[in-house]
Amino acid sequence: MNRPLLISDCDEVLLHMVSHFADWLGEEHRITFSLDQPDFSRALTFAEDGAPVPAERVWPLLEGFFRSEMHRQTLVPGAVEALGRIGEVADIVILTNLGDEAHAWRVDQLSRHGIRHEVVCNRGGKGEPLKSIVERHGATASLFVDDLAAHHASVAKHSPETYRLHMIAEPRLAAVIPPAEHAHARIDDWPTATEWILDRFKDAA
Numbered sequence: 720m721n722r723p724l725l726i727s728d729c730d731e732v733l734l735h736m737v738s739h740f741a742d743w744l745g746e747e748h749r750i751t752f753s754l755d756q757p758d759f760s761r762a763l764t765f766a767e768d769g770a771p772v773p774a775e776r777v778w779p780l781l782e783g784f785f786r787s788e789m790h791r792q793t794l795v796p797g798a799v800e801a802l803g804r805i806g807e808v809a810d811i812v813i814l815t816n817l818g819d820e821a822h823a824w825r826v827d828q829l830s831r832h833g834i835r836h837e838v839v840c841n842r843g844g845k846g847e848p849l850k851s852i853v854e855r856h857g858a859t860a861s862l863f864v865d866d867l868a869a870h871h872a873s874v875a876k877h878s879p880e881t882y883r884l885h886m887i888a889e890p891r892l893a894a895v896i897p898p899a900e901h902a903h904a905r906i907d908d909w910p911t912a913t914e915w916i917l918d919r920f921k922d923a924a
Contacts, residue, residue, distance in 0.1 A: 724810045735793045737889050740784050822838060861882070863882065886906055890907075
């Protein structure tokens with residue numbers, strides 16, 4: 720029997736990333752990452768002179784972190800328990816913006832934290848891959864959780880019937896980033912989010 724479907728991002732939803740990324744940037748690259756700076760393009764600066772890190776260097780730094788430092792990432796409180804409850808009534812897919820070369824790394828990383836669900840890697844907007852996942856599962860209802868407003872806009876465009884929950888698990892980022900315009904709700908903790916998600920699936924039953 721087809722079931723509802725939760726499609727969740729990983730970083731800053733299931734696992735903390737930016738605080739560990741910031742630590743690594745300081746240790747290995749003498750770069751300061753200001754987590755209270757809402758403009759990501761100005762959040763990374765060189766420690767020696769405060770100059771902004773050029774935009775073209777940011778993605779290679781992120782790739783370097785994921786290639787060698789994923790072991791630093793820690794669980795978001797309540798995430799495993801939430802997935803356990805939601806998994807009783809719904810299928811779960813992790814949709815993560817990493818290249819296909821990182822698929823095995825992410826599967827292994829999540830498994831070590833007790834999260835064992837299908838993982839789909841993606842580059843760019845998440846709307847089109849999400850639509851494909853929903854169709855493949857034949858889901859009776861779908862719900863998307865992500866920390867980035869751009870992905871909520873993408874999902875709203877390509878799969879408007881999907882419920883969209885904006886979550887930012889890092890408190891310093893959550894304090895300065897407004898709710899995503901295209902999300903149905905903004906909830907930054909899993910205990911509260913779990914009830915909201917289960918209510919949406921109950922309404923769709």
